[in-house]
Amino acid sequence: MIRILLAEDQVMVRQGLKKMIESDEVMKVTGEANNGKEAIDFCEKQSFDIVILDIRMPVMDGIEAAKVIASRWSNTKILILTTFDDNQYVLESLKIGVSGYVLKTGDTESLLRSIRSALTGGLSIEDQVAAKVMPLLLKQETTKEPDPTLTPRERDILKCIGEGLSNGEIAERLAISIGTVKNNTSQILNKLMLRDRTQLAIYAIHHNLV
Numbered sequence: 001m002i003r004i005l006l007a008e009d010q011v012m013v014r015q016g017l018k019k020m021i022e023s024d025e026v027m028k029v030t031g032e033a034n035n036g037k038e039a040i041d042f043c044e045k046q047s048f049d050i051v052i053l054d055i056r057m058p059v060m061d062g063i064e065a066a067k068v069i070a071s072r073w074s075n076t077k078i079l080i081l082t083t084f085d086d087n088q089y090v091l092e093s094l095k096i097g098v099s100g101y102v103l104k105t106g107d108t109e110s111l112l113r114s115i116r117s118a119l120t121g122g123l124s125i126e127d128q129v130a131a132k133v134m135p136l137l138l139k140q141e142t143t144k145e146p147d148p149t150l151t152p153r154e155r156d157i158l159k160c161i162g163e164g165l166s167n168g169e170i171a172e173r174l175a176i177s178i179g180t181v182k183n184n185t186s187q188i189l190n191k192l193m194l195r196d197r198t199q200l201a202i203y204a205i206h207h208n209l210v
Contacts, residue, residue: 002026002119005048007033007065008081009057013104017052017081019110027115034058036065043073050115053104054081055093066096077118097196100124116173122166123201147206151193155209157184162204 004021006029008014018029031046033039035057043051053062066078078098082090083105090101099118101110108144114124146155153174160170169186171178185197194200204210 001028002046003030005042007039007175008034008054008169009034020111024112036060039065040068043069043093048076050077052079065091066093066098072099079118094198097198117166120138120166120168123164123197154184158188158204159209161200162210
């Protein structure tokens with residue numbers, strides 16, 4: 001069973017999302033929170049595979065909650081619920097290391113796909129969100145060439161991460177094992193002194209690999 005914590009202050013929205021999530025028989029919402037503080041309290045008492053946080057909540061918003069959860073429970077994946085008006089927060093949450101962004105207006109399959117992607121190490125950004133966020137990333141200062149110590153294989157893997165591919169998808173594209181992908185990803189993180197896949201994806205964009 002995939003254990004999911006859902007933090008959303010609007011009860012009707014939360015109920016709708018829960019119904020969508022549990023349409024997949026292996027997924028179960030085992031915790032429901034009204035704000036980021038409650039989400040953190042849940043994490044202190046229970047273990048979750050995925051935490052889904054609304055970006056705007058009273059008491060503590062999704063960004064602040066994501067910072068705490070990412071630092072204290074590094075194995076727990078985080079998805080952020082967004083709307084079209086929340087793009088100014090998306091860049092900030094990218095730096096935290098969240099696994100993706102889910103539009104509240106999205107359909108069931110998009111939500112489930114984002115959850116599955118997060119569980120397999122992918123970075124999922126809805127097309128509508130990416131269309132607004134990526135230009136902002138590209139406007140930031142870029143370097144023509146990535147770190148010269150990266151091997152050709154590491155560059156290929158970094159490019160795939162920048163495209164949001166999971167470990168399995170990278171392995172299939174490059175005709176290598178998932179173990180090789182994981183080992184190379186760890187080496188890339190060490191070389192670039194970065195924390196997680198989200199930061200690798202941003203690095204790939206900034207250095208023209210994507």
